Amino acid sequence: MFLESIILKCFYQLNGERSVSSVYHLLKGNKSIQTIQDAHSYQLETLYGIYRHLTRNSFNQKVSFLVEKEYLNEIEGETNAFRLTGQALSCLAESKRQFPFEYFNGLRYNETADTFQLRLLLLIQTLTNTKMRFYQFIPITDQISVEQWVKQIYRKMKSNEAHALQAIYQELYQLLQLFPDKYASLFVERLTGYKTYGKSMNQLAELTKLSIMDVHLLLTGIIHKMIQVIETKPEQFPVLSFLIGDLIEQIPITNSANLTYQLLQKQYTIDQIAVMRNLKINTIHDHIVEIALYDTAFSIDHYINQEKQQQIIDVINQENTFKLRDIKKAVHDDISYFEIRLVLAKKKLLK
Amino acid sequence: MQQHALNLEDALQTYFQYDTFRIGQKEIIQDVLAGKDVLGILPTGSGKSICYQLPARIEEGLTIVVSPLISLMIDQVKQLKATNFKEVVAINSFMSPTERRNVYQNLVNYKLIYVSPELLQQQELLNRLKQIHVRLFVIDEAHCISQWGHEFRPDYLKLSATIKELNDPTVLALSATATPEVQSDIMNALEKPAMIKRIYPMDRENIAFILEEVSNDHEKIDRLISIFNTYHVPALIYFTSRLAAENTASILTQRLANRDVAFYHGGMEQVDRVSIQQQFMNDQLDIICCTSAFGMGINKSNIRLIIHFHIPLQLEAYIQEVGRAGRDGKSSVGVLLFSQRDAIIPNHIIQNELPDETDLKNVFHYLYTISQTETKNPVDEQIEEQLQLNENHWKFFKYQLEKHGMINNNYIVYQENDWKIAYHSIEQVIKQRMQYKEEKLHEVLSWVQSKNCLRKDLYQSFQSSYRQSMYQCCSNCGFSWNDWKPEKTNKTIEKNADWKERLKNLLLVGETHETN
Numbered sequence: 001m002f003l004e005s006i007i008l009k010c011f012y013q014l015n016g017e018r019s020v021s022s023v024y025h026l027l028k029g030n031k032s033i034q035t036i037q038d039a040h041s042y043q044l045e046t047l048y049g050i051y052r053h054l055t056r057n058s059f060n061q062k063v064s065f066l067v068e069k070e071y072l073n074e075i076e077g078e079t080n081a082f083r084l085t086g087q088a089l090s091c092l093a094e095s096k097r098q099f100p101f102e103y104f105n106g107l108r109y110n111e112t113a114d115t116f117q118l119r120l121l122l123l124i125q126t127l128t129n130t131k132m133r134f135y136q137f138i139p140i141t142d143q144i145s146v147e148q149w150v151k152q153i154y155r156k157m158k159s160n161e162a163h164a165l166q167a168i169y170q171e172l173y174q175l176l177q178l179f180p181d182k183y184a185s186l187f188v189e190r191l192t193g194y195k196t197y198g199k200s201m202n203q204l205a206e207l208t209k210l211s212i213m214d215v216h217l218l219l220t221g222i223i224h225k226m227i228q229v230i231e232t233k234p235e236q237f238p239v240l241s242f243l244i245g246d247l248i249e250q251i252p253i254t255n256s257a258n259l260t261y262q263l264l265q266k267q268y269t270i271d272q273i274a275v276m277r278n279l280k281i282n283t284i285h286d287h288i289v290e291i292a293l294y295d296t297a298f299s300i301d302h303y304i305n306q307e308k309q310q311q312i313i314d315v316i317n318q319e320n321t322f323k324l325r326d327i328k329k330a331v332h333d334d335i336s337y338f339e340i341r342l343v344l345a346k347k348k349l350l351k
Numbered sequence: 352m353q354q355h356a357l358n359l360e361d362a363l364q365t366y367f368q369y370d371t372f373r374i375g376q377k378e379i380i381q382d383v384l385a386g387k388d389v390l391g392i393l394p395t396g397s398g399k400s401i402c403y404q405l406p407a408r409i410e411e412g413l414t415i416v417v418s419p420l421i422s423l424m425i426d427q428v429k430q431l432k433a434t435n436f437k438e439v440v441a442i443n444s445f446m447s448p449t450e451r452r453n454v455y456q457n458l459v460n461y462k463l464i465y466v467s468p469e470l471l472q473q474q475e476l477l478n479r480l481k482q483i484h485v486r487l488f489v490i491d492e493a494h495c496i497s498q499w500g501h502e503f504r505p506d507y508l509k510l511s512a513t514i515k516e517l518n519d520p521t522v523l524a525l526s527a528t529a530t531p532e533v534q535s536d537i538m539n540a541l542e543k544p545a546m547i548k549r550i551y552p553m554d555r556e557n558i559a560f561i562l563e564e565v566s567n568d569h570e571k572i573d574r575l576i577s578i579f580n581t582y583h584v585p586a587l588i589y590f591t592s593r594l595a596a597e598n599t600a601s602i603l604t605q606r607l608a609n610r611d612v613a614f615y616h617g618g619m620e621q622v623d624r625v626s627i628q629q630q631f632m633n634d635q636l637d638i639i640c641c642t643s644a645f646g647m648g649i650n651k652s653n654i655r656l657i658i659h660f661h662i663p664l665q666l667e668a669y670i671q672e673v674g675r676a677g678r679d680g681k682s683s684v685g686v687l688l689f690s691q692r693d694a695i696i697p698n699h700i701i702q703n704e705l706p707d708e709t710d711l712k713n714v715f716h717y718l719y720t721i722s723q724t725e726t727k728n729p730v731d732e733q734i735e736e737q738l739q740l741n742e743n744h745w746k747f748f749k750y751q752l753e754k755h756g757m758i759n760n761n762y763i764v765y766q767e768n769d770w771k772i773a774y775h776s777i778e779q780v781i782k783q784r785m786q787y788k789e790e791k792l793h794e795v796l797s798w799v800q801s802k803n804c805l806r807k808d809l810y811q812s813f814q815s816s817y818r819q820s821m822y823q824c825c826s827n828c829g830f831s832w833n834d835w836k837p838e839k840t841n842k843t844i845e846k847n848a849d850w851k852e853r854l855k856n857l858l859l860v861g862e863t864h865e866t867n
């Protein structure tokens with residue numbers, strides 16, 4: 001029921017203003033500006049991208065199930081937008097006691113989490129097997145980037161596997177003690193060592209009597225929480241923070257947007273940049289919204305004057321909506337979608 | 352000659368730690384090293400892989416292996432790496448584009464690459480390959496080339512062109528299940544009529560074949576339970592549907608004490624697939640409920656029991672799947688459970704494997720509309736979505752349309768008359784293939800009803816004779832379960848330790864885990 005509750009939580013935050021698809025994109029961690037902006041505007045940052053393997057099909061099934069159970073009501077006059085029923089609200093409150101929603105930090109960790117986990121799994125597998133002088137093991141992942149990374153650090157640890165394993169043990173032990181036993185053991189069951197392969201998602205599901213999807217979410221949450229603890233006290237977790245090391249600092253802004261940013265800083269206009277980069281004006285607009293979203297220092301005044309900004313903010317407050325279409329209808333005709341998106345992007349900082 | 356022979360044995364010893372060649376291996380390797388094209392037919396589990404792995408290691412230049420299943424490629428690469436052969440890679444669709452590009456740019460550093468026929472058609476890879484010296488071109492599971500093969504995939508038919516583009520390297524085609532008809536089809540499709548044929552008997556002397564008729568699925572399950580209550584051996588149960596595999600795995604888990612059961616199919620994420628496959632390899636799991644995705648080439652030496660819960664669609668598929676058993680040569684058993692109404696399910700599956708006439712009409716209509724408005728073809732996914740075709744159906748059409756010149760380099764070429772001819776021809780192909788599949792299914796159904804020796808009937812269409820069985824023969828020759836006494840799995844029972852204990856054990860912390 002974890003996934004169902006998370007979907008309910010999303011619809012709750014979205015307040016009927018966004019469609020079913022936007023929930024799906026949010027959980028999948030779609031990189032479009034629209035989705036990232038949704039995450040910010042509706043305080044869903046923590047749930048962004050927490051289920052990257054979610055399929056459209058299983059998502060739709062869950063939504064249908066929630067509608068059938070009368071947890072979700074389709075909003076009249078809107079296709080594909082839903083509101084929570086009273087029943088759903090109490091169910092959500094209950095499941096917040098049952099499941100660790102607070103573990104997630106999706107917007108920040110969704111990309112890091114997978115890589116961190118794979119690195120850790122493969123490193124443990126490698127160290128335990130080589131410690132036992134067994135070199136013919138089948139690696140648990142063959143993602144080349146992970147394999148190469150582990151190979152590199154293994155070179156430094158080799159010949160002293162026992163020491164490295166001891167260190168990993170102590171760090172994991174410390175970390176896992178912060179979790180309830182059932183979650184700690186879920187995490188440990190997934191590990192692969194010398195002549196023992198970790199459990200598959202389905203096996204974990206049977207063990208815990210949860211659905212595969214819930215197990216997936218729990219593990220993701222556990223990893224997010226771990227990374228967060230490691231990040232705040234790196235000195236207590238030297239090995240594990242090394243595993244995260246290069247993954248996090250990257251600003252979550254696309255390369256392409258970054259290039260546009262550099263050109264803007266050199267005082268080129270939007271039109272000029274579009275011509276230079278052979279891109280559509282719209283694309284450059286997307287970049288600017290993305291920059292506004294992430295860079296606190298970036299001023300939008302250059303692209304939309306104060307007066308217009310105020311007008312948009314007034315509409316947002318009066319109508320109590322973040323919906324582009326509704327805002328556009330209520331403001332002056334000469335305000336463009338681009339300008340509205342810019343203000344919305346910035347607004348998360350104004351609050 | 353003597354000299355060369357000695358060297359080969361040395362190489363086998365050095366690189367693979369085997370003392371002697373198995374039947375057929377040395378002959379094939381010698382041919383290949385002499386630059387001759389070979390069609391090699393050897394039984395399942397007989398060691399076909401060595402026939403190209405050894406040449407790849409000792410010869411200059413690149414060996415390309417075209418392989419139909421990702422799981423199979425990954426498995427082989429891992430096993431090779433474990434033997435310290437590092438210059439191998441499986442180029443597959445799990446790789447990210449950057450990873451793939453990385454491999455492409457470093458092709459010269461590899462000695463052996465595994466690739467799917469579909470990826471091999473990508474221009475980028477092909478161009479790269481053209482720039483280096485390709486020494487040997489291998490088609491593993493070569494029955495897939497034949498339009499009469501049981502896994503027909505159109506991209507296999509483009510291999511002859513690829514081979515020419517690569518400057519005609521030596522070609523080696525390998526299979527365990529090819530009728531004489533399929534053999535000549537392979538040689539035709541590769542345009543290598545002069546291939547040397549190395550055909551060895553493909554019957555498996557150490558597997559007994561058992562047919563058991565039951566009246567419904569409930570009874571099948573009961574039968575499984577009773578078999579596994581008696582026997583504790585590594586086993587596979589084959590299903591034609593993913594859902595049935597999953598459900599049965601969970602039923603068995605509930606109803607069997609002391610057995611670890613899991614399922615495996617093409618829809619699982621990769622870490623899970625490796626986990627399940629390796630747990631099974633390691634005897635951590637006893638039984639896997641699987642689809643044909645866990646099939647061709649999977650190599651665990653002590654699988655004793657292969658049970659078919661559903662009727663396979665072709666005898667070839669059955670031979671492949673049952674061929675997972677007893678690769679160490681010890682007595683093993685294949686059981687096929689069937690009920691009279693089972694014939695309906697496979698019929699249904701066959702019908703879904705091919706597009707029907709409505710699909711054909713839709714495709715032509717759609718392409719016509721597009722040819723009048725746009726110049727370039729939409730991408731595959733768009734077409735599949737638009738026409739509600741599954742991926743394989745569209746692949747089938749695309750191949751046919753290209754063959755008839757209706758699509759050329761992703762451009763649609765409209766010529767009214769040609770299109771009419773093409774339409775009828777494709778209609779004909781669908782009919783023929785449907786008929787062929789029905790005949791194949793019919794073969795299975797009549798095998799299932801047979802009162803003769805099952806071993807004889809199973810192999811008769813593949814070869815003129817078959818060997819006596821080493822142990823018991825089949826249920827029609829009087830198989831007795833009581834006389835089958837396989838060695839019991841020696842499984843270390845995991846203690847139900849708490850996570851702290853487990854973590855400690857797993858990370859080998861504490862003095863009990865020192866190596867000596």
Ligand SMILES: Nc1ncnc2c1ncn2[C@@H]1O[C@H](COP(=O)(O)OP(=O)(O)OP(=O)(O)O)[C@@H](O)[C@H]1O
Nearest residue numbers: 369371372373395396397398399400401527648650
């Ligand atoms: N000369 C040999 N001596 C001992 N063992 C061998 C020899 N050649 C191969 N083997 C072993 O036999 C097993 C089966 O080999 P392989 O996987 O190549 O079979 P295969 O013919 O490809 O079967 P399939 O048709 O199922 O793919 C492997 O474990 C391999 O290492």
Ligand SMILES: [Mg+2]
Nearest residue numbers: 399400647648
């Ligand atoms: Mg093989």
Ligand SMILES: [Zn+2]
Nearest residue numbers: 804824825828
């Ligand atoms: Zn017999």
